Amino acid sequence: MTSEEIIHLDRRNLWHPFTPNSLWLDPSFTPISIASGEGPWLISTDGKRYLDGNSSIWTNLHGHRHPKINQAIRHQLDQIAHSSFLGLTHEPAVRLAEELLRYVQPAREETPGLRRVFFSDDGSTAMEAGLKMILQSFAQSGQNQRTQFLSPDGAYHGDTVGAMSLGHRDSFHRHFRPVLFPTKKVMAPSCYRCPYNRAKPENADARSYRKCNFECATLAEESIHQAGDRLAAWVLEPRVQGAAGMVMHPHGYAARTSAAARKVGARVLFDEVLTGFGRIGSPLACHAENTLPDVLALAKGLTGGYLPLAATLATEEIFQSFGGDPSRTFFHGHSYTANPLGCAAASASLDLLQSPSEIIQQKRLIQNLTTLATSFWTHRHVGDVRQEGAILAIELVADRTSRSPFSSEKRVGARVCQTAREFGLITRPVGDVLVLLPPYCTHPDELEKMVSALHQAIARELGP
Ligand SMILES: Cc1ncc(COP(=O)(O)O)c(C=O)c1O
Structure with missing residues (x-):
């Protein structure tokens, strides 16, 4: 097809994400x-x-x-493109989980931490799985009252109803507020637009010349403390809040606030859908902050950007809270969970990264x-x-x-x-x-x- 034919058919039949229809269909605009x-x-x-x-x-x-990722996908395609992960397993998923856990936690044998990998399809579903794991785990551990979630203003975790509920991007979510579950927010740790930063603008990253007492962290700690034993999780895009406007946090914010959440017995849920896989210079933002969360959502770069695949990593303690009676099963999953082509691409990408x-x-x-x-x-x-x-x-x-x-x-x-x-x-x-x-x-x-x-x-x- 020519470019004109594609655009003509696109405009007749398709609907694009996060795209104003009036602009896309405007004849003066050429997609x-x-x-x-x-x-x-x-x-x-x-x-x-x-x-x-x-x-x-x-x-x-x-x-x-990339020849290595293309080759890994082709090789897997010659075996099988997809089989269910409900009651079955396969080598690409097993291999990837092992590699992923080692990437997240190189010394995992010696330390407690993230031990289980739950696969899904994209960033939103990784977060959706994470928040449901946390709620059900508390419910099955005699802490039904822990239902509150707290996150910074501007937070964005995806477009499914649970992920939207955790977010605070009013322009994206306002039409859905009536059906979203209520969550609380704290001020965003955004040095450039912080009311506590007394520094005059300079030609430099606002974090490097901020004049404040780290009030953003103190206020978050206070809110976490206030929520106390009702808090299920402190939810954070560590270091960089992407959809909030690439809001970059002062270093140490994720570590301090996560410690506060742990103090009140809440879980720490990190969304590293954007920051994962070297994007901020270290393998993950949680490494840069020297703080492993209890639940970690990964997507976007997981397959090197080749196929839709996501992972939610959880601690053994959370996993164990689903043991025993079959009624304690995690009733959550997707048809394409652990898609073998995606797993093969992700393994090749992790290999390249290292x-x-x-x-x-x-x-x-x-x-x-x-x-x-x-x-x-x-x-x-x-x-x-x-x-x-x-x-x-x-x-x-x-x-x-x-x-x-x-x-x-x-x-x-x-x-x-x-x-x-x-x-x-x-x-x-x-x-x-x-x-x-x-x-x-x-x-x-x-x-x-x-x-x-x-x-x-x-x-x-x-x-x-
Ligand atoms: C931090 C973060 N979490 C979650 C998501 C949602 O990911 P997806 O679009 O793959 O559902 C995004 C998407 O931009 C994101 O930046």
Whole structure:
């Protein structure tokens, strides 16, 4: 099919996620149809090449069409594509669980920690499984009263009803509030927009010059303490809240607040759907915070960004609370749980992640990103430039001195990213926060091209 034919049929039959219909169907807007990929490049049906600046919505780790992952999927396809995981098992799942547990906890034989892997399909289902595990586990351990969940403002854990309930993104969730179960929130640990940060804006990551007494952590600790023995779990995207606007936490926040949750006997549920698999520079954000949760949700990069597969890891204590009478079964699962193709891709991806050459590549990418990030301060509408590992966020503001945002109707972030396509870059903003989150294989020259495309797009939309 030609590009025109694809777009015509798409507009006639399809419905896209997180996409305003009016914009998608606007004749003055031309959607891009992707035909293939190669490393960090996406190639359109009409032959244009674009750099994949957000790793295909934060999923791709090693680039597109990686020979090792392709080979692992092909090899598995020659055995079987899928069989049920209800009452059956298979080698790809068993192998992956073993590798995943070792990746999460290299010294697991010596220490207690995450010991069980429950597979599902995506980030939302990983979180849904996690919250249900926690509730049922408490109910089966004589603590029925533990039904409260607490998480930071702006939290996003996916679009299923349970995952939405744990989140605090009103623009996404407001229509569903009447059917969501009530949860509580604390202020987001966002240094750039923190009412307790007395520092004047500087040309640096707001976390590096913050003047405060770490009130965000103290307030969270107080809320956790108040919830006491009614708290089921403290739920956190450690280090980076992606959909909140790549809000990057002051280091130590996850560790302090998790310790507070443990003190009141609650579970710690980490959502590392975005931060997992090296994205913030360490294997997982919980490693950087030196704090293992009781339940850990992984998805997006689990398969290297090739196939939908997710995992919820839990402690042995939680697993054991489902033992005994069959009525204590975890009545939860999906038709495609532990899909063998997904498991094979994930094993290949984990292997790559730990190979010396990939580790060097990833370190180089992070360093180059740090160097290039400073260039964004030349734009007067850049208010904050923050980086955590291989994630770079550039927050656009109407006024740098007062940190005042643009009105949301202007859709400044979306316009800049749309224009960036003309300069060969595909990425997606979160509100007015521009995001660069490239595959680890991105070459220094390609990274420079991504940064240059963003500069040109900002200049076109907001002036030099
Ligand atoms: C932190 C976090 N959790 C959960 C999700 C939901 O994942 P999925 O879209 O795979 O359901 C996302 C998606 O962006 C996310 O960023």
